[in-house]
Amino acid sequence: MNIIMLSGGSGKRLWPLSSETRAKQFLKVLRAPDGTKESMIQRVYRQLREANIDAPIVISTTDTQQNTIRQQLGSGVDIALEPERRDTFPAIALGAVFLAAERNCGLDETVVIMPVDAYADEEYFATIRKMDRAVQTSNVDMVLMGIRPTYPATKYGYIVPKAEQTSELMNIERFVEKPDTVLAKELLGRGAFWNGGVFAFKMGYILDIVRKYIEPKSYDYIRENYGKLRKISFDYEIVEACKSIAMVPHYGEWKDLGTWNTLADVMQEPYAGKVLSGEGTDNTHIINELDIPIVALGIKDAVIAACPDGILVTDKWASGLLKPYVDSIDQRPMYEERQWGSYKVLNYMTHSDGKKSLTKHLLIKPGKKLSYQRHKNRDEIWTVVDGTGDLLLDGHIRNVRRGDVAYIVRGAMHSIRAVTELHLIEVQIGPELAEEDIERFEWDW
Numbered sequence: 001m002n003i004i005m006l007s008g009g010s011g012k013r014l015w016p017l018s019s020e021t022r023a024k025q026f027l028k029v030l031r032a033p034d035g036t037k038e039s040m041i042q043r044v045y046r047q048l049r050e051a052n053i054d055a056p057i058v059i060s061t062t063d064t065q066q067n068t069i070r071q072q073l074g075s076g077v078d079i080a081l082e083p084e085r086r087d088t089f090p091a092i093a094l095g096a097v098f099l100a101a102e103r104n105c106g107l108d109e110t111v112v113i114m115p116v117d118a119y120a121d122e123e124y125f126a127t128i129r130k131m132d133r134a135v136q137t138s139n140v141d142m143v144l145m146g147i148r149p150t151y152p153a154t155k156y157g158y159i160v161p162k163a164e165q166t167s168e169l170m171n172i173e174r175f176v177e178k179p180d181t182v183l184a185k186e187l188l189g190r191g192a193f194w195n196g197g198v199f200a201f202k203m204g205y206i207l208d209i210v211r212k213y214i215e216p217k218s219y220d221y222i223r224e225n226y227g228k229l230r231k232i233s234f235d236y237e238i239v240e241a242c243k244s245i246a247m248v249p250h251y252g253e254w255k256d257l258g259t260w261n262t263l264a265d266v267m268q269e270p271y272a273g274k275v276l277s278g279e280g281t282d283n284t285h286i287i288n289e290l291d292i293p294i295v296a297l298g299i300k301d302a303v304i305a306a307c308p309d310g311i312l313v314t315d316k317w318a319s320g321l322l323k324p325y326v327d328s329i330d331q332r333p334m335y336e337e338r339q340w341g342s343y344k345v346l347n348y349m350t351h352s353d354g355k356k357s358l359t360k361h362l363l364i365k366p367g368k369k370l371s372y373q374r375h376k377n378r379d380e381i382w383t384v385v386d387g388t389g390d391l392l393l394d395g396h397i398r399n400v401r402r403g404d405v406a407y408i409v410r411g412a413m414h415s416i417r418a419v420t421e422l423h424l425i426e427v428q429i430g431p432e433l434a435e436e437d438i439e440r441f442e443w444d445w
Contacts, residue, residue: 016310067337067338088233356431366419
């Protein structure tokens with residue numbers, strides 16, 4: 001078995017903690033067995049390994065998420081990096097070619113597609129094993145996982161199996177896309193299942209479909225020709241066109257943690273960060289990532305979330321209505337996790353002469369370093385506020401510690417490596433301040 005995990009989207013329904021650079025699957029709000037906090041992607045990855053599914057895993061994702069994935073799962077995790085966003089069919093095609101070309105996955109081996117943010121129990125992973133067995137022993141081209149519904153949901157697609165089936169592998173009558181409540185109740189009465197977004201097939205099957213657009217010569221080749229793949233969802237391009245398809249049912253726990261009310265249901269602690277809760281506060285979850293306290297009094301059935309990107313106060317039932325409001329917000333990310341650590345924007349200003357300034361707090365982990373880089377549009381001032389490190393400036397290295405300041409003019413080559421955990425205050429000054437204003441170079445430390 002081989003696994004492609006899909007990591008995309010920004011999860012705007014979990015704003016302000018989720019954003020383009022910090023999607024919902026990376027929020028560390030779940031409790032791991034050892035008592036530490038873990039994210040959705042860390043939980044699924046851990047559960048795969050605990051289920052003894054010793055399969056090659058590649059995560060198909062975008063450039064904005066690869067640093068966070070490596071930071072949370074380790075530098076050794078395989079990533080199939082999309083050159084551009086082109087929906088789920090191209091992303092899966094890219095992951096499949098990576099497995100075939102880089103990990104020598106054979107044409108008859110099973111490939112399982114699954115999301116990185118499913119909240120499920122151990123039985124979910126046993127069902128994935130059943131899907132692998134069905135692909136290898138049946139004559140169907142594709143196997144889907146059907147999730148037993150717990151209520152007439154209108155936000156999921158449904159799989160309607162043919163009547164009177166009791167076997168592990170069920171034949172499918174039809175698919176229904178996101179029905180209204182009346183139809184959803186009718187589908188439940190007919191024994192329909194939710195489509196959980198988990199698919200399995202043989203490698204040769206997906207490569208034959210990719211060949212309609214690109215010859216899958218190599219991973220590099222498909223990345224170079226990525227724009228030739230049709231921009232369409234996997235469901236529309238492949239699942240609905242598949243004539244030989246069946247379903248394996250999953251009867252255990254499964255939740256889509258896509259809104260604050262569903263996420264709150266699985267959070268073991270109601271508060272995180274600097275929170276003071278008083279009389280009359282009930283069934284309220286508060287997550288505070290700011291350095292100032294939140295005090296809540298008499299608040300019932302609510303979610304309060306605060307971070308550098310914004311503050312949300314919502315009744316739990318209304319949290320699912322958040323997305324259109326967030327769509328109207330246009331601002332740069334104020335917090336981002338990177339492989340080397342993280343940064344937080346402290347201040348951003350446009351001055352009377354048109355020049356701009358941006359102040360950041362950078363945390364660099366011991367042994368990690370920034371890339372050797374230069375900028376065209378800005379000067380930078382680095383002030384070390386804690387820790388020790390090695391500053392590299394135009395080819396010269398010097399040790400820095402608390403209180404040291406470095407002035408970096410535009411065009412100067414620079415980097416820094418943390419010896420101990422290193423905290424910097426970075427001030428950028430220039431006519432345009434953008435994360436994209438960076439040119440990277442190699443340097444052998």
